[in-house]
Amino acid sequence: MNTHASTRPVLIAGGGIGGTATAIALAKKGIKSVIFEQAPELREAGVGIQMPPNAFRMFERLGVLDEMLKRAAIPKNLVFMDAVSGGEILHIPIDDRFIGRFDFPYAMIHRGDLLAVLAGVCYASDKVEVHTSTTISRFEDTGSGVIAMSADGRRFGGAALISADGLWSKMREQIIGPTQERTDNYVIFRGVVPVEAMPRHDLEDAVVMWGGPRLNFSHYPVRNGTYYALGASTQASVNSLEDYQAFTREQGEAAVREAFKPMCEPIQRLFDRIDFGRMWKLYDREPVSTWASGRVALLGDAAHPTYNYMAQGACMALEDAVTLADLLPGADADYADVFRTYQDARYVRTARVQLTSRFYGDLYHCAGVSRDVRNTSLSALSTDQLYNHLSWLYAA
Numbered sequence: 001m002n003t004h005a006s007t008r009p010v011l012i013a014g015g016g017i018g019g020t021a022t023a024i025a026l027a028k029k030g031i032k033s034v035i036f037e038q039a040p041e042l043r044e045a046g047v048g049i050q051m052p053p054n055a056f057r058m059f060e061r062l063g064v065l066d067e068m069l070k071r072a073a074i075p076k077n078l079v080f081m082d083a084v085s086g087g088e089i090l091h092i093p094i095d096d097r098f099i100g101r102f103d104f105p106y107a108m109i110h111r112g113d114l115l116a117v118l119a120g121v122c123y124a125s126d127k128v129e130v131h132t133s134t135t136i137s138r139f140e141d142t143g144s145g146v147i148a149m150s151a152d153g154r155r156f157g158g159a160a161l162i163s164a165d166g167l168w169s170k171m172r173e174q175i176i177g178p179t180q181e182r183t184d185n186y187v188i189f190r191g192v193v194p195v196e197a198m199p200r201h202d203l204e205d206a207v208v209m210w211g212g213p214r215l216n217f218s219h220y221p222v223r224n225g226t227y228y229a230l231g232a233s234t235q236a237s238v239n240s241l242e243d244y245q246a247f248t249r250e251q252g253e254a255a256v257r258e259a260f261k262p263m264c265e266p267i268q269r270l271f272d273r274i275d276f277g278r279m280w281k282l283y284d285r286e287p288v289s290t291w292a293s294g295r296v297a298l299l300g301d302a303a304h305p306t307y308n309y310m311a312q313g314a315c316m317a318l319e320d321a322v323t324l325a326d327l328l329p330g331a332d333a334d335y336a337d338v339f340r341t342y343q344d345a346r347y348v349r350t351a352r353v354q355l356t357s358r359f360y361g362d363l364y365h366c367a368g369v370s371r372d373v374r375n376t377s378l379s380a381l382s383t384d385q386l387y388n389h390l391s392w393l394y395a396a
């Protein structure tokens with residue numbers, strides 16, 4: 001094994017959005033990395049993902065802006081609707097004013113396309129090596145380097161380790177100790193359908209989020225408007241984390257169908273297009289301020305898993321990747337020092353996303369008087385007020 005840090009790669013556990021973005025950001029600084037991905041290939045599930053302007057700012061830094069824009073569908077509006085009455089609560093125009101304010105559009109991309117672009121850059125780079133079918137389960141920090149150990153007993157040496165292995169991160173526990181996952185017991189069914197299979201509706205050019213009592217429904221175009229991404233979510237009636245973990249896809253489908261029965265007619269027309277083949281359970285964790293230990297750092301969902309209600313989890317992973325690489329002077333860096341600075345630079349912003357996402361979830365799912373307060377207060381906001389509200393997140 002080489003002993004000079006400059007010739008040793010940075011090891012990255014996890015080849016999702018965070019891991020691949022990190023490898024690209026490091027390569028741009030001339031730093032070699034090796035991605036270890038447990039799956040047999042770098043791939044994302046076939047559903048849509050919303051990419052707000054702060055994601056595009058990172059795409060520009062990673063040199064993939066044009067490729068992403070080619071694959072993106074840019075809506076005319078972000079719309080929040082009341083799932084009970086069918087009435088609009090608010091809309092945010094994605095127009096020249098929006099781009100003037102935040103520099104980039106708000107867009108939607110097929111997840112497969114997004115990861116394919118990032119993975120393609122990694123495979124084409126002579127600074128990035130990719131090992132698939134490799135699960136990293138532990139690490140050893142030797143002080144002068146790091147050893148990542150795979151589940152099948154192999155040992156890989158590197159200058160440092162970045163753990164981008166998602167919500168169920170194996171390295172997280174080794175760095176910060178055990179932390180319990182948290183949930184509000186929501187489940188979601190998601191999928192994409194060709195645009196021809198969608199019934200005509202009034203909000204075709206928009207990202208639409210419907211909020212209702214203990215449920216939400218979303219739809220938006222992807223792949224330049226040739227496909228639609230759809231999601232239907234409701235709260236499982238369970239009494240404990242164990243019951244939620246045991247909650248089955250069949251129970252979820254029955255719960256979603258029951259919850260959506262009383263919803264407004266426009267939702268009923270779109271609801272049939274939901275793919276009930278796979279159910280996702282939604283977790284986050286309490287925000288923490290420690291993500292690093294010596295030559296090892298957490299990144300993306302491994303550091304700050306968040307609910308999906310602000311569409312920011314992947315954006316935060318992209319920002320982490322660019323921030324981390326910006327702080328590294330080169331391959332000979334004092335990694336322990338840089339990783340501490342990185343965590344300190346990032347944890348308040350990502351914690352704010354985690355906590356605000358919980359609050360947005362409550363806003364989407366409320367009923368009764370809370371719903372009246374939500375509808376009355378949000379519908380009174382002007383476009384400028386809405387832009388101001390989003391500015392901490394979307395503006396540079």
Ligand SMILES: Cc1cc2nc3c(=O)[nH]c(=O)nc-3n(C[C@H](O)[C@H](O)[C@H](O)COP(=O)(O)OP(=O)(O)OC[C@H]3O[C@@H](n4cnc5c(N)ncnc54)[C@H](O)[C@@H]3O)c2cc1C
Pocket residue numbers: 013014015016017018019036037038039048049050051134135136137164165166167168169170188280282299300301302306307308310311312313314315316317
């Ligand atoms: C329903 C839903 C909707 C969402 N919508 C949006 C949205 O619109 N916009 C947005 O920005 N975010 C959204 N998110 C959040 C976003 O999906 C995540 O924040 C993002 O995928 C995190 O990326 P990551 O690379 O940190 O982790 P992951 O995407 O979890 O990737 C981790 C990778 O590591 C691999 N891996 C795991 N363990 C190991 C190991 N031990 N060794 C090697 N490899 C390992 C995994 O196979 C995976 O490839 C949504 C999330 C959900 C659940």
